Amino acid sequence: MEKLVIHGGKPLNGRIRVSSAKNAVLPIIAATMLASTPSRLLEVPHLEDVHTICEVISSLGVKVTVDDKKQEIIFDAATLTATEAPYELVRRMRASFLVMGPLLARCGEARISLPGGCAIGSRPIDLHLKAFEALGATIEMGDGYVHAKAPNGLKGNQVYLDFPSVGATENVIMAASMAEGKTVIENAAEEPEIVDLVTYLNSMGANIRGAGTNIIRIQGVPELKGAVHTVIPDRIEAGTYLIAAAMAGGDVYVENALSEHLKPVVAKLKEAGVAVEEHIDGIRVISDGTLKAADIKTLPYPGFPTDMQAQFMALTTIAEGTSTVMETVFENRFMHVDELKKMGAQIRIEDRRAIVDGIKRLHGAEVRATDLRAGAALVCAGLAADGETKVTQLSHIDRGYDDLVGKLKRLGADIVRVDE
Numbered sequence: 001m002e003k004l005v006i007h008g009g010k011p012l013n014g015r016i017r018v019s020s021a022k023n024a025v026l027p028i029i030a031a032t033m034l035a036s037t038p039s040r041l042l043e044v045p046h047l048e049d050v051h052t053i054c055e056v057i058s059s060l061g062v063k064v065t066v067d068d069k070k071q072e073i074i075f076d077a078a079t080l081t082a083t084e085a086p087y088e089l090v091r092r093m094r095a096s097f098l099v100m101g102p103l104l105a106r107c108g109e110a111r112i113s114l115p116g117g118c119a120i121g122s123r124p125i126d127l128h129l130k131a132f133e134a135l136g137a138t139i140e141m142g143d144g145y146v147h148a149k150a151p152n153g154l155k156g157n158q159v160y161l162d163f164p165s166v167g168a169t170e171n172v173i174m175a176a177s178m179a180e181g182k183t184v185i186e187n188a189a190e191e192p193e194i195v196d197l198v199t200y201l202n203s204m205g206a207n208i209r210g211a212g213t214n215i216i217r218i219q220g221v222p223e224l225k226g227a228v229h230t231v232i233p234d235r236i237e238a239g240t241y242l243i244a245a246a247m248a249g250g251d252v253y254v255e256n257a258l259s260e261h262l263k264p265v266v267a268k269l270k271e272a273g274v275a276v277e278e279h280i281d282g283i284r285v286i287s288d289g290t291l292k293a294a295d296i297k298t299l300p301y302p303g304f305p306t307d308m309q310a311q312f313m314a315l316t317t318i319a320e321g322t323s324t325v326m327e328t329v330f331e332n333r334f335m336h337v338d339e340l341k342k343m344g345a346q347i348r349i350e351d352r353r354a355i356v357d358g359i360k361r362l363h364g365a366e367v368r369a370t371d372l373r374a375g376a377a378l379v380c381a382g383l384a385a386d387g388e389t390k391v392t393q394l395s396h397i398d399r400g401y402d403d404l405v406g407k408l409k410r411l412g413a414d415i416v417r418v419d420e
């Protein structure tokens with residue numbers, strides 16, 4: 001079994017560069033299916049989730065040509081032939097469901113396995129389906145699959161999302177980009193990854209306005225052409241390294257981190273007593289490892305990101321005083337609590353709130369990465385803890401962190417990946 005073995009207590013120093021955002025590259029790869037000519041994506045991160053979405057669209061007939069050295073991928077969807085995404089692929093990653101919008105737009109049909117729940121909550125897809133129906137698709141469910149059909153094409157409409165779901169907003173944008181007429185999405189998600197998807201779609205010839213606000217207007221066009229695109233930096237990866245440095249202590253420059261995408265994380269780090277400098281091409285953290293309690297509440301963007309909740313909770317475990325961590329986006333995203341407790345953390349859960357009594361130091365332990373960000377939180381905790389920490393279930397971490405071990409080693413961390 002593969003493990004990360006960390007000998008904690010060493011300060012982190014130096015520079016690392018953030019990779020392109022997982023949560024932007026996944027919908028953008030799905031969107032390449034909309035084009036009748038090839039698209040080229042630059043600086044694509046090496047992530048398991050990227051492999052998975054490439055497998056999904058390859059299985060639908062898209063020609064995917066990877067140039068690993070240049071970190072480029074070319075997608076040619078002229079050969080899109082199939083409309084069914086099977087369970088074996090969709091179960092590996094929920095974001096596979098993002099192929100539904102493009103398939104409906106291009107082929108008028110999609111049969112996709114239900115993505116189901118996962119460690120962080122039940123994660124239904126009702127908002128996606130309601131929106132597709134508003135665009136004229138008929139939806140049938142059976143045998144664990146969603147079968148959506150729009151044989152005469154999709155028609156633009158007003159779509160109100162009951163919650164600003166990131167995935168539903170992306171799926172509707174992609175579907176509506178080639179629908180007949182105008183679509184207006186109200187209560188849309190405002191995440192930077194949505195803005196990046198729309199930047200890419202507009203460069204393909206789409207007509208979409210308002211991305212980054214809660215009202216997005218889409219005038220459908222009959223055809224989209226491939227484009228060249230570089231995906232935005234990963235704000236969650238950046239935030240994870242900021243927290244690692246804040247906890248372990250040291251002086252770290254996170255190059256390519258965009259501070260305008262990380263406002264709540266930077267504000268909370270400052271509240272916790274960490275010195276943070278926001279520069280044009282990155283963010284610098286200087287910390288002696290002394291931290292103060294700070295409360296967070298996760299919210300859709302521009303609120304505090306749920307994908308940073310576990311890492312920030314790790315930080316509060318060694319912050320002086322009592323912190324409250326409230327999770328409002330997912331109903332069950334506290335799987336890391338039991339693992340952090342194995343390292344000595346004092347945490348109790350009251351409904352959607354975790355109350356953390358800070359202690360002076362964590363101690364090393366063998367812990368499980370129960371999901372992607374839980375894994376990241378445990379790595380941060382291990383870097384700051386006394387003694388040896390072993391993190392297992394690395395497949396979760398591999399989904400979303402490009403060269404985690406290499407980057408941390410460059411900062412002086414004592415971390416290795418072993419197969420025991």
Ligand SMILES: CC(=O)N[C@H]1[C@@H](OP(=O)(O)OP(=O)(O)OC[C@H]2O[C@@H](n3ccc(=O)[nH]c3=O)[C@H](O)[C@@H]2O)O[C@H](CO)[C@@H](O)[C@@H]1O
Binds near residue numbers: 026095163
């Ligand atoms: C690949 C990707 O970009 N993943 C991100 C995306 O996930 P994802 O797009 O799945 O997250 P959503 O914004 O859709 O989910 C937010 C909340 O809405 C609920 N919901 C969502 C859709 C739906 O049809 N019905 C429904 O009830 C979910 O269960 C959840 O409680 O945004 C999340 C919230 O910022 C992040 O944590 C994920 O990292």
Ligand SMILES: C=C(OP(=O)(O)O)C(=O)O
Binds near residue numbers: 023094095120307400
């Ligand atoms: C929850 C996450 O991703 P996904 O939506 O792909 O599960 C995440 O990136 O933290």
